[in-house]
Structures are given as structure tokens and as C-alpha cells.
Amino acid sequence: MRITGAVLEELGRPGPWARSRPLSVGELELEAPGPGEVLVQIAAAGVCHSDLSVVNGNRARPVPMLLGHEASGRVAALGSGVTDFAVGQQVVMTFLPRCGSCAGCATGGRMPCGPGSASNAAGELLGGGRRLAREGSPVHHHLGVSAFATHAVVDSRSVVAVDDDVPPDVAAVLGCAVLTGGGALLNAAPPQPGQSVMVVGLGGVGMAALLTAIALGSGDVVAVDGVGAKRDQAAELGATTVLDPAGLAPSGVRCDVVVEAAGNARAFEAALAATAPGGRTVTVGLPPPDALARVSPLLLVAEARTVIGSYLGSAVPSRDIPVFAQWWREGRLPVEALVSSRIALDDINRAMDELAAGTALRQIIEL
Known part of the structure; x- marks a missing residue:
């Protein structure tokens, strides 16, 4: 299928990025979900320092890469073998999939998943390979998600279901900012x-x-x-x-x-x-x-x-996201306060400038 997304073309291009435009917004090809994968229609995506650190070259990643790792959306299609989710269900994307069987996963969140970390570094999905292309050439995934797009194919272990009462922007922020910052106090200390x-x-x-x-x-x-x-x-x-x-x-x-x-x-x-x-x-x-x-x-x-x-707040997303969602539901955790602005996908380069200047908390791309 054809999608629209923001692709990082080059690491370390000098700012201001609104002028040098390291991210280009355009059409890509996205494969159908394979075994154990889901197709998600993205509703909201947060712009995070982990995206900025790839743009400015502090975190080396293969390019071209479709950036974005903090997002929410709805399941649009299921690959074979996926039984934990349903079409139409709202999900939160998480940037470190957990295989559930490695030594890291056995630590209850204290250590990252080994296979998940390896696939993230390679720009692939946890199941191996890439599902994105542009004019026939492969495009790398960012942290198993690539959320700066209208749609994403991800491993089913990269998403967690949340109820429909959670707004898309709140759901998106639960997947990175809240898991990382909140998890540091919920889990690590x-x-x-x-x-x-x-x-x-x-x-x-x-x-x-x-x-x-x-x-x-x-x-x-x-x-x-x-x-x-x-x-x-x-x-x-x-x-x-x-x-x-x-x-x-x-x-x-x-x-x-x-x-x-x-x-x-x-x-x-x-x-x-x-x-x-x-x-x-x-x-x-x-x-x-x-x-x-x-x-x-x-x-x-x-x-x-x-x-x-503490990486990703020492969190197990499937365990901790429901906790934070319930705290939001009870009024204990006003996650809306983290949203500093709502922007369009075409504003992504300027959004990186604002993030680097320290003037933004979470800019939410509405898709």
C-alpha cells in the first residue's frame, strides 16, 4: 500500500533543520503485515529527543530511515498468527519490542531485550527485515515503529492495547515519555x-x-x-x-x-x-x-x-502502560500537560528545531 511518511535522508545535517530539511515528507510503499505483525493506522505521534538524537547524529542509525517511535493508532489489519489484537482496536506503539524469551526479558524490565535491541540497531522489525520501500529501495524502520507516517507495519510485540476512552495524544505519550520518565520511579527507584x-x-x-x-x-x-x-x-x-x-x-x-x-x-x-x-x-x-x-x-x-x-524506565510495556492509563483515568496522572503543541507532518523539521531549543515538551503530530 502507499503511505505518506517523514524519512531522514542524512545524519548530522546542520541546523536550523527547518532550512536544511534532513527529513523529507513523501510517499512510500508499505508491505502487508507478515506473520506475527500488525498494520496500524497512526492517529498521533510524539516528537521525542530520541528522534532528535538521530537527526543530529548523536545516535548512529542506518539511513534512509522513517523516523518516529512514540505513537498511537488503530489496528487496520492482522498478519497470520496474531490473536491478541482485533481490527479497529486502539494500540500504543512502544520502541523496544520484547521477545519474551531472552536473558534481558527474564529480568522483568531491568535489562533491554537482546533481539529487540539488535533489530532496532539494524533498522529492522523484530521478526527480521524491512517492510518499507521508496521507489523500490528499502527504507529502514526506526526502533521497530516508524511512526511519522500515516500507517506502520510493526511486530505485534511492539504494540499494547488501550481502551477507547484514552485520547490518541495521551495514548501516544504513554508509549515513550511516560514509560521512560514514569517508569524510572515506578520500576527503577x-x-x-x-x-x-x-x-x-x-x-x-x-x-x-x-x-x-x-x-x-x-x-x-x-x-x-x-x-x-x-x-x-x-x-x-x-x-x-x-x-x-x-x-x-x-x-x-x-x-x-x-x-x-x-x-x-x-x-x-x-x-x-x-x-x-x-x-x-x-x-x-x-x-x-x-x-x-x-x-x-x-x-x-x-x-x-x-x-x-534505566532504559525505557525499566518497563515492561504490556505490564506498565495499563497502570499509567488507569492513573490517567483516575485523574492522578494528567498526561495532557505534556502536550505542548499539535502540528502537521509537514512541520517535522521545524519541530526538531523547537525540541533542540528546549522550548517544547511533546509536540504531537496529528495524522
């Missing part, structure tokens, strides 16, 4: 009653972590970001303290659980320094591969502190 939580970096993932910390209601919640508008929004959402990064160290504020969601080595150092004795620092951001941070081993020992790396 759940705060105990009375413990304080700090979030360093208030992008879509960081703000989702903030919402989750408030929903858990364990203790004080501190929000740290260099953008004043984001600090103001954090305060409106319920953060007890908001700080500029420059004021974090002088403030002397230290918390029991600190989530670093900026994807920056200096932010990681600040998060580590702001972790209280006996506390846990959880890092979920993805800095450039050559980024290095300075760590004092003495402080880790003397203050009995723990550093935790």
Missing part, C-alpha cells in the same frame, strides 16, 4: 513513603517523571530546569520546589531519589551531587556516546549512594 524526589531536566520525559512523583505522593518533589516556563509549569502541576540549575548547588537541596532526564553529562553530575546520603540517582537521559562525567567514588562509598541506569 520507587520512592518509599516520605522520601523526596528531584527531577533534573523537564522535557517530555522529565515532566512525566515529575507527574509520576506527584502521583506517588511520597514526599517533597523538586523540579530543576534552565527554562523558566518549564519551572513555572512544574510548580503549577504540584512541584513543591523549582530551581534553576545554577541555583541547585547553592540551595543545598538534596533528595532521596533524583531522576536525571536531561541527557547531558553536566546534568548527570548535578543530579548525583543533589542526591542525599543513602539515596538513589536514576539516569534515563541519552547523552552523546562520547560524553563523560566526573564521579567521586569516595562519596558513593561514604554516603552509601546508588547510581541506576
Whole structure:
């Protein structure tokens, strides 16, 4: 079938991307779903830093690649052997499929799926190969999803069903921002009653972590970001303290659980320094591969502190997305607050500029 999608042509093209246009929007060919796969008509897709990190070259991926990994839509067709979903059912896309049988999958979310990670790196689906082409030449999949398009064929293990009462934009954000930021507190370092939580970096993932910390209601919640508008929004959402990064160290504020969601080595150092004795620092951001941070081993020992790396919030999507959806349903998790704007697919290059400037949380492409 013919679809319309946004294809990344080249890694590391200089910005502003609204001018250099590394992503081109046009027609592609999409194969029918194979065994164990589903065809999804995309309704909403979020623009995430993991997309930006491919555009700017920080995360090497094969090109041409149809980007996008955070989305929701409805099942349009089923491949053979798929019995867990029905045509017309609303689903959330997730960017790390789990095979369910490897050593990583046996950790309950702590480690990524090995085959899923390998297929993502190769630009293929979990079942192997590609279903996308342009003028007869293969186009790579992004993280098993490729959601910046009108339709996608994905492995059935890359989607989770959600009820129809969840709006498409909320459903989309559940699949990455909420799983990653919220999962860091739900799975990797759940705060105990009375413990304080700090979030360093208030992008879509960081703000989702903030919402989750408030929903858990364990203790004080501190929000740290260099953008004043984001600090103001954090305060409106319920953060007890908001700080500029420059004021974090002088403030002397230290918390029991600190989530670093900026994807920056200096932010990681600040998060580590702001972790209280006996506390846990959880890092979920993805800095450039050559980024290095300075760590004092003495402080880790003397203050009995723990550093935790958490990929996709240490989540099992089929387990955790229904939890977050229920919290949204109960009014505990106002995920709508993460949506900063709604855009068209043709606006994708400008959207990358806004994301890089730090002015956006989640820009939602309406398809």
C-alpha cells in the first residue's frame, strides 16, 4: 500500500533543520503485515529527543530511515498468527519490542531485550527485515515503529492495547515519555513513603517523571530546569520546589531519589551531587556516546549512594502502560500537560528545531 511518511535522508545535517530539511515528507510503499505483525493506522505521534538524537547524529542509525517511535493508532489489519489484537482496536506503539524469551526479558524490565535491541540497531522489525520501500529501495524502520507516517507495519510485540476512552495524544505519550520518565520511579527507584524526589531536566520525559512523583505522593518533589516556563509549569502541576540549575548547588537541596532526564553529562553530575546520603540517582537521559562525567567514588562509598541506569524506565510495556492509563483515568496522572503543541507532518523539521531549543515538551503530530 502507499503511505505518506517523514524519512531522514542524512545524519548530522546542520541546523536550523527547518532550512536544511534532513527529513523529507513523501510517499512510500508499505508491505502487508507478515506473520506475527500488525498494520496500524497512526492517529498521533510524539516528537521525542530520541528522534532528535538521530537527526543530529548523536545516535548512529542506518539511513534512509522513517523516523518516529512514540505513537498511537488503530489496528487496520492482522498478519497470520496474531490473536491478541482485533481490527479497529486502539494500540500504543512502544520502541523496544520484547521477545519474551531472552536473558534481558527474564529480568522483568531491568535489562533491554537482546533481539529487540539488535533489530532496532539494524533498522529492522523484530521478526527480521524491512517492510518499507521508496521507489523500490528499502527504507529502514526506526526502533521497530516508524511512526511519522500515516500507517506502520510493526511486530505485534511492539504494540499494547488501550481502551477507547484514552485520547490518541495521551495514548501516544504513554508509549515513550511516560514509560521512560514514569517508569524510572515506578520500576527503577520507587520512592518509599516520605522520601523526596528531584527531577533534573523537564522535557517530555522529565515532566512525566515529575507527574509520576506527584502521583506517588511520597514526599517533597523538586523540579530543576534552565527554562523558566518549564519551572513555572512544574510548580503549577504540584512541584513543591523549582530551581534553576545554577541555583541547585547553592540551595543545598538534596533528595532521596533524583531522576536525571536531561541527557547531558553536566546534568548527570548535578543530579548525583543533589542526591542525599543513602539515596538513589536514576539516569534515563541519552547523552552523546562520547560524553563523560566526573564521579567521586569516595562519596558513593561514604554516603552509601546508588547510581541506576534505566532504559525505557525499566518497563515492561504490556505490564506498565495499563497502570499509567488507569492513573490517567483516575485523574492522578494528567498526561495532557505534556502536550505542548499539535502540528502537521509537514512541520517535522521545524519541530526538531523547537525540541533542540528546549522550548517544547511533546509536540504531537496529528495524522
